Amino acid sequence: MSDLEKVLATIDADMDGALERLFATLRLKSISTDPDYAAETRACAEWHAKDLAEIGFEASVRDTAGHPMVVGHQRDGSGPSVLFYGHYDVQPVDPLELWENDPFDPKIITRPDGSKMLVGRGTADDKGQLMTFVEACRAWKKVTGKLPIPVTILLEGEEESGGVNLPPFLDANLEELRADYALICDTNMWDKATPAITTSLRGLCGEEIVVRAADRDLHSGFYGSAASNPNHILARILADLHDDTGRVTLAGFYDGVPELPESLKESWAKLDFDPAEFLGEVGLSVPAGEEGRSVLEMTWSRPTAEVNGMGGGYQGAGFKTVIPAEAHAKVSFRLVFDQDPHKVRAAFRDHVKARIPADCSVEFHEHGSGTAVAFDTSGPAFQKAQGALTDEWGKDAAFVGGGGSIPVTTLIKTKLGVDVVMVGFGLADDRIHSPNEKYELESFHKGIRSWARILAALAE
């Protein structure tokens, strides 16, 4: 029996212990956005530091201007070093009445078909996921007394509340955290049978605008058509963001947006993805975006412009014939490849200004910007991780794109200059950020086994 086989057997034998430890951290209400839970959030950090120390990590709770970080090192083994990132904080739980169980009293629920899920806040996002990696380390230590490669673990306590203290923490501790690769466990599988490595994430450029016309609300009977109506101006600005073919009209928007590499295109084509099913699950059927692009392209590799919120004038019950003094919108752009968020923001502002009448004005508010990240999947870490996942799940692990943005990935890539291998065992129906969050018991169990295999593979 090889070391890996022994490690996997140990994992299987110790599932009760692993669940007990997971439930211990799940019971701690580490709601980072709510100051009332600051003490319990710190208690959760301390729990993780103690847990890491028990596995032999040189672990500590590290203060920041907000909630603390947890850092643990094991300088064992040779081969490439890795930095693992996870977060121990969770989302708030309201509306509490929609939960079928106490969100902080985790349970194992057995479904009629015999499958089991773990329910509770943080089961999937991210305590359950981060513990898959920790438990894999624990098993390696138990069996061989050491880890296959040097490992640093960084657990953040503010991922769900802005994460403003992460960049300065990385800057201040660059040497300590440096590694050959980074690993993150905060993403999903392709489907419940198919493991996935997320190899690209889109960037983001968020912008809020307030269009102002008259210095007060006006009666539309007396002023209508003579006075500029901010609702009309805003509708024009927003409608003009896309042309008839669904392309974004901003000047230079597609600069730095190449066609997909053929290899990735082929790999995506092989995925068992049904656009009708994807849209059908949310009650839709017609892809709305760029003509001639597949739904996977639209959501993974093409840039988008979305109006996330807009409003102006009377929105209550009944009717008021008002011309409002102002109207507002929040618009976000998802960016890919080498699109520059600052150039996109400037082009958007030019687009807006060109549509503001001479006697009206507009105010701009910046809401975040981040560039896209995409990793070269031919690199050894991606190939080894893919092989390990395929071995565990008996099905080819997929390289997938991510439509959203995970700021820490960009930060690590930028500040530490390393590739980030994003492997996660969540499923699309895990209800993260919502009531009745769950995580499959199989995700937890095979997730631990997957990381045990990946650690072995990276050492080779």
Added chain:
Amino acid sequence: MSDLEKVLATIDADMDGALERLFATLRLKSISTDPDYAAETRACAEWHAKDLAEIGFEASVRDTAGHPMVVGHQRDGSGPSVLFYGHYDVQPVDPLELWENDPFDPKIITRPDGSKMLVGRGTADDKGQLMTFVEACRAWKKVTGKLPIPVTILLEGEEESGGVNLPPFLDANLEELRADYALICDTNMWDKATPAITTSLRGLCGEEIVVRAADRDLHSGFYGSAASNPNHILARILADLHDDTGRVTLAGFYDGVPELPESLKESWAKLDFDPAEFLGEVGLSVPAGEEGRSVLEMTWSRPTAEVNGMGGGYQGAGFKTVIPAEAHAKVSFRLVFDQDPHKVRAAFRDHVKARIPADCSVEFHEHGSGTAVAFDTSGPAFQKAQGALTDEWGKDAAFVGGGGSIPVTTLIKTKLGVDVVMVGFGLADDRIHSPNEKYELESFHKGIRSWARILAALAE
């Protein structure tokens, strides 16, 4: 001294008495929209019936399903009969803290320049205005023992709260209320030196739409561009309502919209109207509507489409990358001449439906419809009233358009089949419906004298 001269002298001599009577009705809190004031609203109706009876009217309080009407008749005199309409109910007074005086304790305030105003709820809208007509009748009776022409007075108690009981009341009492002309005192002067007769009012077609796409809010990172965004659909619908020249694009929208008669065009051109000042007062400077149309045309004789309210997605502080499940808008059309509100509504719905993707839906809610009214100012009642006003104010009385809609005018025109002469002495700065409502003492005094002259002129 002619009878008219004696009447005018009597009015001047009895101003203290007229103010005392006006203040008596102003002190009654006839807030029709608030059930807590139902008894006081009825008390106000009773006060007016008693007051009319004292002048010799055969007056009664007439029950409806809501607040009562007051009806008074004097069958004196010969010549054309008139139906005078006013309303004794008032708007609510909140926010009370913005009032400089108790809204129901009316006062005369003398300004530094010596001019005087009456302050309190209802001074301008409509108790002060309706009492100008009542006091003119009182003076005629006092001097000559009769009125120059047969007069019926109808006072409504629900003008500020929907007026739903007026149409059935008119229907049920058509014969009793029938007259050769109707008079309404609920409009404004052109400016404080220039009396005006409002000869047209725009109609209204109000419509609310709710655009629905996915069956829940979506994350714009995961679904952006692939899933229909109701904000985009709505922006397109609303932006497409106008073309580049400011014309409304609905099919057939301008059917029944002729060019202005030359005589009215000339009369408007003579008005001392400065578009820059009109817009400047509210912080604007560039007319926004149809190219090649004057501001008076835009607000009086051209139809308009205004988005009074719209909203969709996240409108709170900060940012949420959501694709909302729905977005909504309230749109009103001001109609002129023979435009048919039902056809306009149908054309709008077609316009909307044509822009709803196959997998999305739209819900329509009707919010009122009324046709425009416009009277032929060459008719004798208009000419005589204009002459009487010109005599009183020493300045040519203007025929003006009204941008808003006064439902009772349309009702009387439709149900009784008579022309409505709208004469009022309010000013644009009277703050009706707002705290610190006022009415110029001069409006009240010369308003009474104006009606005394109009009654005489109509008898000729």
